[in-house]
Amino acid sequence: MSIVSCAATAAVPAAAPRFAGLRRVAGPAALNRDVEQPSAVTLQVSGRSNSRASRRCVATMAGTGRFVVGGNWKCNGNTASIQKLVQDLNAGEITADVEVICAPPMIYLPRVQSTLDRKYQLSAQNCWVGEGGAFTGEVAAEMLADNNIPWVILGHSERRALLGESDEFIGQKVAYAISKGLSVMACIGETLEERERGDTLNVCRRQLQAIVNCISPADWAKVVIAYEPVWAIGTGKVATPVEAQETHAGIRKYMAEAVSPAVASAVRIQYGGSVNAGNCEELARCEDIDGFLVGGASLDGAAFVTICNSARFNN
Ligand code: PGA
Numbered sequence: 001m002s003i004v005s006c007a008a009t010a011a012v013p014a015a016a017p018r019f020a021g022l023r024r025v026a027g028p029a030a031l032n033r034d035v036e037q038p039s040a041v042t043l044q045v046s047g048r049s050n051s052r053a054s055r056r057c058v059a060t061m062a063g064t065g066r067f068v069v070g071g072n073w074k075c076n077g078n079t080a081s082i083q084k085l086v087q088d089l090n091a092g093e094i095t096a097d098v099e100v101i102c103a104p105p106m107i108y109l110p111r112v113q114s115t116l117d118r119k120y121q122l123s124a125q126n127c128w129v130g131e132g133g134a135f136t137g138e139v140a141a142e143m144l145a146d147n148n149i150p151w152v153i154l155g156h157s158e159r160r161a162l163l164g165e166s167d168e169f170i171g172q173k174v175a176y177a178i179s180k181g182l183s184v185m186a187c188i189g190e191t192l193e194e195r196e197r198g199d200t201l202n203v204c205r206r207q208l209q210a211i212v213n214c215i216s217p218a219d220w221a222k223v224v225i226a227y228e229p230v231w232a233i234g235t236g237k238v239a240t241p242v243e244a245q246e247t248h249a250g251i252r253k254y255m256a257e258a259v260s261p262a263v264a265s266a267v268r269i270q271y272g273g274s275v276n277a278g279n280c281e282e283l284a285r286c287e288d289i290d291g292f293l294v295g296g297a298s299l300d301g302a303a304f305v306t307i308c309n310s311a312r313f314n315n
């Protein structure tokens with residue numbers, strides 16, 4: 001079986017460069033001053049028509065830097081309900097400031113691909129850790145690429161908890177998916193017990209470190225980090241904007257130390273966990289929230305469109 005092997009130990013620089021952890025501070029001056037630039041990537045300072053990016057002086061890699069919203073349909077729906085959802089999504093008007101990615105259950109992907117408007121991209125909810133072969137029930141990254149599915153969600157807490165996927169396994173999956181040309185929404189997040197112990201950022205760092213160990217700095221242009229506190233997923237209990245912003249800033253700070261300030265500045269961090277049409281605006285206003293990964297509310301076309309359009313509050 002061909003899988004991507006990862007460095008056993010982390011490549012964390014001994015002395016972290018100057019970086020305040022928040023995206024807005026990493027402007028052109030920061031780039032010139034202290035960035036160890038990934039060699040394979042051309043860094044540009046955004047002066048593009050994307051107003052959000054230029055306002056923030058974001059150093060971009062290959063990513064668009066736009067607000068990014070994923071709809072994780074999980075294991076829900078049938079032919080009739082998915083047809084209705086697609087109709088509702090197609091009827092929705094989506095602001096140009098957002099990149100939207102829908103992740104239907106695997107068996108419905110081809111049907112959705114042929115009926116969903118092109119303003120939405122598509123994602124799978126999982127793929128195998130290596131090359132296809134005798135792995136019953138799995139789908140290989142190359143099969144997704146072969147079917148023009150550009151994204152995959154990896155490391156979701158439901159797969160970590162219910163299927164025993166380890167940090168290392170997820171790191172390998174991310175690396176293999178990227179090696180086949182896919183982009184990845186990589187999920188991390190703490191349980192309630194871990195939060196109450198004060199371990200939120202330790203858990204996020206550990207989960208990210210396993211990915212850092214497996215991919216190059218340039219590969220982060222293909223990754224969106226989805227911070228999803230497990231206690232907020234499907235519970236109706238959403239992190240407050242202060243809690244979410246604090247963790248997002250901590251994640252960005254970690255990325256600056258573990259990879260580089262340029263990658264930390266460019267990487268988009270989604271919040272996930274009971275996002276809905278009512279709470280999306282105040283979360284979208286948070287400085288380090290660059291999008292959402294939405295479960296339950298993504299099954300309601302109108303609600304999901306509202307969530308996508310909350311991108312306009314992210315300035
Ligand atoms: P939720 O799920 O929006 O239903 O909480 C989020 C997710 O699991 O991605």
